[in-house]
Amino acid sequence: MTDMNMIKDIVKAYGPSGREQKVTEVIRSFVEPLVDEVYTDTLGNLIAHKRGTSGKKLMFISHMDQIGLIVTDIDEKGFLRVANIGGVSPAMYAARAVRFENGVRGVTHFETETSGFMNPGKAAIGNLFVDIGAESREEAAAKVSLGDMAVVEAEFLELGNRVSCAAMDNRICCAAVVEALKEMKSEHDVYAVFSVQEEVGIRGAGAAAYVIQPDLCINLDVTLYGDTPKCVPMAMKLGEGAAIKIMDASVIIPPVVYTWLEDVAVKNDIKYQRDVMRMGGTDTSAVQKTRGGILVGGISIPLRYMHSPVETGDLRDFAATAALLRAAAAEAELPHR
Amino acid sequence: MLRRLEELCNLNGVSGDEGRVRRYIKNIAKDYADEVWTDTMGNLYAHKRGEGKKVVVTAHMDEVGMIIWGAMDNGLLIYQTQGIDPRVVVSKRVVVGEKEIPGVIGAKAIHLQSMADRQKVLPHSELFIDIGAKDKADAMKYVERGDYAAFATKWERYGRDMMKAKALDDRMGCAIALELLKNTYDCDFTAVFTVQEELGLRGAEAAVYNVKPDVALVLEGTTANDMPGADGHQHVTKVGAGPAISFMDGATIVKREMFEALKKTAEEAGIPYQLKQAVAGGNDAGVIHKALSGCVTGVISVATRYIHSPCSMASVTDFENTYKLADAFLASGKFNEV
Numbered sequence: 069m070t071d072m073n074m075i076k077d078i079v080k081a082y083g084p085s086g087r088e089q090k091v092t093e094v095i096r097s098f099v100e101p102l103v104d105e106v107y108t109d110t111l112g113n114l115i116a117h118k119r120g121t122s123g124k125k126l127m128f129i130s131h132m133d134q135i136g137l138i139v140t141d142i143d144e145k146g147f148l149r150v151a152n153i154g155g156v157s158p159a160m161y162a163a164r165a166v167r168f169e170n171g172v173r174g175v176t177h178f179e180t181e182t183s184g185f186m187n188p189g190k191a192a193i194g195n196l197f198v199d200i201g202a203e204s205r206e207e208a209a210a211k212v213s214l215g216d217m218a219v220v221e222a223e224f225l226e227l228g229n230r231v232s233c234a235a236m237d238n239r240i241c242c243a244a245v246v247e248a249l250k251e252m253k254s255e256h257d258v259y260a261v262f263s264v265q266e267e268v269g270i271r272g273a274g275a276a277a278y279v280i281q282p283d284l285c286i287n288l289d290v291t292l293y294g295d296t297p298k299c300v301p302m303a304m305k306l307g308e309g310a311a312i313k314i315m316d317a318s319v320i321i322p323p324v325v326y327t328w329l330e331d332v333a334v335k336n337d338i339k340y341q342r343d344v345m346r347m348g349g350t351d352t353s354a355v356q357k358t359r360g361g362i363l364v365g366g367i368s369i370p371l372r373y374m375h376s377p378v379e380t381g382d383l384r385d386f387a388a389t390a391a392l393l394r395a396a397a398a399e400a401e402l403p404h405r
Numbered sequence: 406m407l408r409r410l411e412e413l414c415n416l417n418g419v420s421g422d423e424g425r426v427r428r429y430i431k432n433i434a435k436d437y438a439d440e441v442w443t444d445t446m447g448n449l450y451a452h453k454r455g456e457g458k459k460v461v462v463t464a465h466m467d468e469v470g471m472i473i474w475g476a477m478d479n480g481l482l483i484y485q486t487q488g489i490d491p492r493v494v495v496s497k498r499v500v501v502g503e504k505e506i507p508g509v510i511g512a513k514a515i516h517l518q519s520m521a522d523r524q525k526v527l528p529h530s531e532l533f534i535d536i537g538a539k540d541k542a543d544a545m546k547y548v549e550r551g552d553y554a555a556f557a558t559k560w561e562r563y564g565r566d567m568m569k570a571k572a573l574d575d576r577m578g579c580a581i582a583l584e585l586l587k588n589t590y591d592c593d594f595t596a597v598f599t600v601q602e603e604l605g606l607r608g609a610e611a612a613v614y615n616v617k618p619d620v621a622l623v624l625e626g627t628t629a630n631d632m633p634g635a636d637g638h639q640h641v642t643k644v645g646a647g648p649a650i651s652f653m654d655g656a657t658i659v660k661r662e663m664f665e666a667l668k669k670t671a672e673e674a675g676i677p678y679q680l681k682q683a684v685a686g687g688n689d690a691g692v693i694h695k696a697l698s699g700c701v702t703g704v705i706s707v708a709t710r711y712i713h714s715p716c717s718m719a720s721v722t723d724f725e726n727t728y729k730l731a732d733a734f735l736a737s738g739k740f741n742e743v
Contacts (some may be wrong), residue, residue, distance in 0.1 A: 085658060086653070086659075086660075086661075087661070109698055110698055110699030110700065110701060111694070111695065113699075138652075138653055139681065140638060141638030141682055143637060143638065151653075151683070153653075153658075153684075194639070211694070214652065214680045215652030215653065215661075215680065216663060265658060265695075268658060269656075271658075271694070274695055275696075275698050275699035278697055313544030385678075
């Protein structure tokens, strides 16, 4: 049975890039009973370690940060100017409710002089502002400081086999790792890394891999989709299973790894598809190039409407991903060159 | 410190050609540091041994400039550059190569420009450096392909509190780091003077593996946009408003504890400060903070108008207060709290 409350708690937790403490606490509470030790590193990566006996190290990495807005100025009327944290579309972030880490809420809007009342599509991020209801700089500054970050408020919607919310990228994968850690049996040392600052350019993953030096690292991230009306053609579809990464714009997976994952899927009767993503990068690339090079693979969950407040994924893909991770960890032989 | 800054700004050290700046710094640093050494890329390290955390301050030695690509038949030099607005270079004096051959950057005279030419900005590819050579063979007697060219402007005081120079970005950081070396802090302290920052943080990426710092403080010159037509939220930084503490730029999100520690240092020491409001651009912090197992990295910058030009301007008081802030951060041991 899908643990919907766990998914919802992880997806809804606050955690834009560089401010991941709150989501760290939520994930920590779920993984602590499942592993031998849980710790954070200098950059804030959360690492859950389950000891093994084989002498091999298997690492999973799933970024936990989300895109958002950062306050760069407060004007005399109390409006906040913002810049983007990661790949924020100004149009998708105009006229939204947002929330700060300290609980302060606000709404976004845009300079209508630039765009007209009805057309946020013309607004750049610099034309956006946040209204927290303050009527002066002093009133706003008492609630929010420069450098504070906001995330978009979104409802967690259950839509049949699908769920929709902001920050499904990449919390749905974080939840899949937690799900996989339940009843995980492995001879290997398993390190589940929940990484920081992926959305701003893959900044956290390298440091974690540098310390752990795994024999194999499997990245968990969302991927694009090709199954909505008149969308960019792509093979991945919701509900077609765990998407085994072949490549994205930042990494090419060695065939020895993705064929191994496909074999594991077949052997365990887990539905899978291939993930060939031409756009976008993932933590996989930083891990692959760490130290003398690390063998990497990836399992992705297709996600519709990426980087919008209504990112939508499929619970069957979630379940298949968790099952494939668990099955991979149970393999005595890891792939090797 | 101001005299040092003048001397540093007047030295030429375009990215990849930092030798003169390095020799100058090394010569001073050797009197204060336990060891001074240079790595393969040219980064300079001045190490003062101590107990406790490994703390580094970094400043980049390189400045924006040009590299000679070749000469045309008529003796004019073709150049390549990065990070310089072509609108600021025409008719500016430069010096080329080790022998510092004087030249000017030339462009087609206004009489000869078509209406279309006048409407656009002439790109670097249509500009050239004129060293007075009569033809290609003559030019190649004085310069070689691969020689560097730097702006020939000198450091000067302007008005009551301002200074003008090329290379304020980041010789201000170099001068401050040198000054910090005179003091003793309760840590293992290294001042790192990096190369090739302007080409994409290249020196620092190697340097961080040589010192493996726990905490790094990057000293920079950054853009001031306190210009007509810019609203408050577009200022980035303002000249005269104090050292600029970064919470984020295009390459780094500063760990909150570090950002707060720098603010607190300024408040406790009564040093005016501002927050850098733009989150674009990057500096050596971008590669340092995520290297190894991660290094806590903060950034303090001096607001600089007309940055990356032959004549950038900054406030002397901001410069001095940036030193004071870095010194207070180190002296108060706040690096133990981040």
